Amino acid sequence: xxxxxxxxxxxxxxxxxxxxxxxxxxxxxxxxxxxxxxxxxxxxxxxxxxxxxxxxxxxxxxxxxxxxxxxxxxxxxxxxxxxxxxxxxxxxxxxxxxxxxxxxxxxxxxxxxxxxxxxxxxxxxxxxxxxxxxxxxxxxxxxxxxxxxxxxxxxxxxxxxxxxxxxxxxxxxxxxxxxxxxxxxxxxxxxxxxxxxxxxxxxxxxxxxxxxxxxxxxxxxxxxxxxxxxxxxxxxxxxxxxxxxxxxxxxxxxxxxxxxxxxxxxxxxxxxxxxxxxxxxxxxxxxxxxxxxxxxxxxxxxxxxxxxxxxxxxxxxxxxxxxxxxxxxxxxxxxxxxxxxxxxxxxxxxxxxxxxxxxxxxxxxxxxxxxxxxxxxxxxxxxxxxxxxxxxxxxxxxxxxxxxxxxxxxxxxxxxxxxxxxxxxxxxxxxxxxxxxxxxxxxxxxxxxxxxxxxxxxxxxxxxxxxxxxxxxxxxxxxxxxxxxxxxxxxxxxxxxxxxxxxxxxxxxxxxxxxxxxxxxxxxxxxxxxxxxxxxxxxxxxxxxxxxxxxxxxxxxxxxxxxxxxxxxxxxxxxxxxxxxxxxxxxxxxxxxxxxxxxxxxxxxxxxxxxxxxxxxxxxxxxxxxxxxxxxxxxxxxxxxxxxxxx
Amino acid sequence: xxxxxxxxxxxxxxxxxxxxxxxxxxxxxxxxxxxxxxxxxxxxxxxxxxxxxxxxxxxxxxxxxxxxxxxxxxxxxxxxxxxxxxxxxxxxxxxxxxxx
Numbered sequence: 048x049x050x051x052x053x054x055x056x057x058x059x060x061x062x063x064x065x066x067x068x069x070x071x072x073x074x075x076x077x078x079x080x081x082x083x084x085x086x087x088x089x090x091x092x093x094x095x096x097x098x099x100x101x102x103x104x105x106x107x108x109x110x111x112x113x114x115x116x117x118x119x120x121x122x123x124x125x126x127x128x129x130x131x132x133x134x135x136x137x138x139x140x141x142x143x144x145x146x147x148x149x150x151x152x153x154x155x156x157x158x159x160x161x162x163x164x165x166x167x168x169x170x171x172x173x174x175x176x177x178x179x180x181x182x183x184x185x186x187x188x189x190x191x192x193x194x195x196x197x198x199x200x201x202x203x204x205x206x207x208x209x210x211x212x213x214x215x216x217x218x219x220x221x222x223x224x225x226x227x228x229x230x231x232x233x234x235x236x237x238x239x240x241x242x243x244x245x246x247x248x249x250x251x252x253x254x255x256x257x258x259x260x261x262x263x264x265x266x267x268x269x270x271x272x273x274x275x276x277x278x279x280x281x282x283x284x285x286x287x288x289x290x291x292x293x294x295x296x297x298x299x300x301x302x303x304x305x306x307x308x309x310x311x312x313x314x315x316x317x318x319x320x321x322x323x324x325x326x327x328x329x330x331x332x333x334x335x336x337x338x339x340x341x342x343x344x345x346x347x348x349x350x351x352x353x354x355x356x357x358x359x360x361x362x363x364x365x366x367x368x369x370x371x372x373x374x375x376x377x378x379x380x381x382x383x384x385x386x387x388x389x390x391x392x393x394x395x396x397x398x399x400x401x402x403x404x405x406x407x408x409x410x411x412x413x414x415x416x417x418x419x420x421x422x423x424x425x426x427x428x429x430x431x432x433x434x435x436x437x438x439x440x441x442x443x444x445x446x447x448x449x450x451x452x453x454x455x456x457x458x459x460x461x462x463x464x465x466x467x468x469x470x471x472x473x474x475x476x477x478x479x480x481x482x483x484x485x486x487x488x489x490x491x492x493x494x495x496x497x498x499x500x501x502x503x504x505x506x507x508x509x510x511x512x513x514x515x516x517x518x519x520x521x522x523x524x525x526x527x528x529x530x531x532x533x534x535x536x537x538x539x540x541x542x543x544x545x546x547x548x549x550x551x552x553x554x555x556x557x558x559x560x561x562x563x564x565x566x567x568x569x570x571x572x573x574x575x576x577x578x579x580x581x582x583x584x585x586x587x588x589x590x591x592x593x594x595x596x597x598x599x600x601x602x603x604x605x606x607x608x609x610x611x612x613x614x615x616x617x618x619x620x621x622x623x624x625x626x627x628x629x630x631x632x633x634x635x636x637x638x639x640x641x642x643x644x645x646x647x648x649x650x651x652x653x654x655x656x657x658x659x660x661x662x663x664x665x666x667x668x669x670x671x672x673x674x675x676x677x678x679x680x681x682x683x684x685x686x687x688x689x690x691x692x693x694x
Numbered sequence: 695x696x697x698x699x700x701x702x703x704x705x706x707x708x709x710x711x712x713x714x715x716x717x718x719x720x721x722x723x724x725x726x727x728x729x730x731x732x733x734x735x736x737x738x739x740x741x742x743x744x745x746x747x748x749x750x751x752x753x754x755x756x757x758x759x760x761x762x763x764x765x766x767x768x769x770x771x772x773x774x775x776x777x778x779x780x781x782x783x784x785x786x787x788x789x790x791x792x793x794x
Contacts, residue, residue, distance in 0.1 A: 124747030126740045161749045161773040168747075241746040245753070259774050276763040368778050372764040375780075381767075483741045483783045485748060488769060488776035 359494020
């Protein structure tokens with residue numbers, strides 16, 4: 048979520064002069080809803096200096112006054128047990144950064160008995176504070192009650208009741224913000240020792256006439272099924288199957304639509320742009336490049352829709368409970384499962400989803416593992432290569448062999464991801480202690496449409512912005528490299544090329560292009576894997592985004608149909624070197640290529656996202672390095688093993 | 695602020711006096727109800743404090759709601775809400791079972 052339109056013409060210095068208001072509260076208290084309601088769409092994400100903790104900041108306008116609002120990491124207490132909570136304490140103490148001028152303490156009214164302990168600890172810091180009471184509607188619905196004015200008197204600070212996702216009480220909260228300098232402070236700071244704190248909390252609750260919300264009947268009944276040892280597991284797998292079915296099956300017609308649109312656009316360009324250079328640049332490079340990536344937009348939006356729905360309903364925390372034991376084997380916790388699940392479509396949302404992990408170490412380990420999950424961009428590459436490797440009619444038992452190989456690649460990705468996470472947790476940082484695992488089980492709720500739409504919109508716009516710039520740039524550069532230098536007709540005729548045959552001309556141009564030189568230059572690296580210079584160019588171009596491999600290989604092979612180069616590829620032979628004349632796409636080479644793509648981090652957008660989420664270049668470089676080396680080694684292994692069996 | 699442990703019982707009794715009825719949260723089976731006696735995490739006072747902040751303070755009543763399929767983690771009701779703990783954390787909370 049960027050705010051370029053809101054901040055243009057507003058110097059950064061001016062922003063920092065605004066009164067700084069920070070939101071603090073427990074992870075499920077509804078901080079983000081309040082934050083979104085206060086700041087609207089102009090929120091910015093970033094990182095705290097030097098650490099892997101996502102930072103959310105925005106501005107809130109009340110009349111002609113403006114406030115800088117920051118959503119601090121959620122926590123249940125001020126004795127930090129993770130790096131992220133350390134950041135919260137550092138911010139409150141003004142340690143290394145400016146302390147907020149005022150605090151909004153967001154508290155879930157249905158968990159007041161627990162939450163007031165946190166309120167006590169925050170109030171003890173002595174900053175001007177206002178308590179924001181969320182989920183008051185739910186408290187009333189479940190026959191609970193609280194007197195907001197009496198609560199305010201008992202606490203000695205202003206209390207505002209809001210229903211964040213409906214916007215109720217937000218106007219009052221904004222009014223309250225205007226007076227932040229005059230907010231009353233408690234006469235006596237509340238106790239922070241747990242024993243005394245309990246007594247203080249009980250006295251505040253009884254003064255405020257607090258009546259506990261009845262246990263949510265629907266939640267109890269649903270959990271009896273969804274967390275049932277047997278039924279819960281069955282439902283979990285059913286949800287997962289449905290999840291992937293929706294992401295892949297429902298997205299297909301939408302993707303077809305996007306493809307068709309770009310097809311029409313491309314035809315229009317080739318019909319109306321007569322200059323062959325411009326037509327190639329716009330038709331093949333720009334439209335082909337951007338179109339190839341935009342095809343994945345429906346899938347990404349669907350994925351985010353489903354994830355934010357499951358999250359909003361409350362199923363994700365149940366899924367995390369069910370998967371915790373399995374994730375524990377890799378040294379991770381249940382919540383990392385959600386991030387890895389998203390990575391099946393695309394590592395970018397998966398890496399962004401690691402923000403829900405309270406431990407920075409777990410975040411890093413999950414980010415390093417996420418690119419190994421088989422993302423949608425690998426799919427076209429796998430389809431083409433498996434098509435070359437396995438006869439479509441071949442079966443193994445009742446299953447088609449092609450499908451089994453595909454499943455095996457997905458399995459390979461998932462298993463390697465878990466192993467990678469385990470290794471990064473184990474060897475990444477041995478000094479620090481394991482973070483304890485605890486997870487609040489919120490009652491099942493109807494997700495707020497606003498929050499769901501925001502999540503989908505955020506993902507879509509970020510995908511469009513981040514990816515299209517990178518893809519456009521690479522495709523253009525590649526197209527130029529494949530078509531330069533220019534050859535005159537005389538030159539080509541002197542080389543024995545039939546200049547009347549356009550296929551022969553493009554084959555000559557490609558074979559003598561700068562790209563070919565580059566492909567031959569890296570040959571020593573990829574020769575042991577059986578790649579020839581054309582595959583090298585494909586692999587190099589796929590370095591920006593995997594799906595370019597298919598299109599590039601088609602272009603390089605000068606296939607009749609760049610979208611389906613399989614036939615042309617099958618017959619392709621080494622053009623030079625000791626293997627000249629032999630077929631390139633033999634089983635060992637294809638196996639090596641498949642495995643290479645399964646491991647290599649060929650996605651600059653992922654590198655960019657890791658850079659953004661960790662705030663340093665260290666982790667994207669580590670990920671890139673270890674994945675590329677592993678890819679090469681595993682590909683070599685795959686080639687050797689396959690060659691052994693095929694002979 | 696960080697070096698605090700909670701060795702004291704609800705009414706100030708030292709830990710252990712409750713006798714044979716004393717177990718940890720991890721030993722309880724679903725639908726059992728117990729009262730927290732103490733929280734102690736060797737070598738990690740911050741984690742002990744966190745468990746207290748989550749509601750596991752001496753004298754507080756805790757109910758076991760359910761166990762995940764592989765018997766870990768476990769879900770408890772404490773201070774009017776539901777929380778899931780791994781066995782490792784639950785075994786740091788000493789409790790005495792109460793009848794309801």
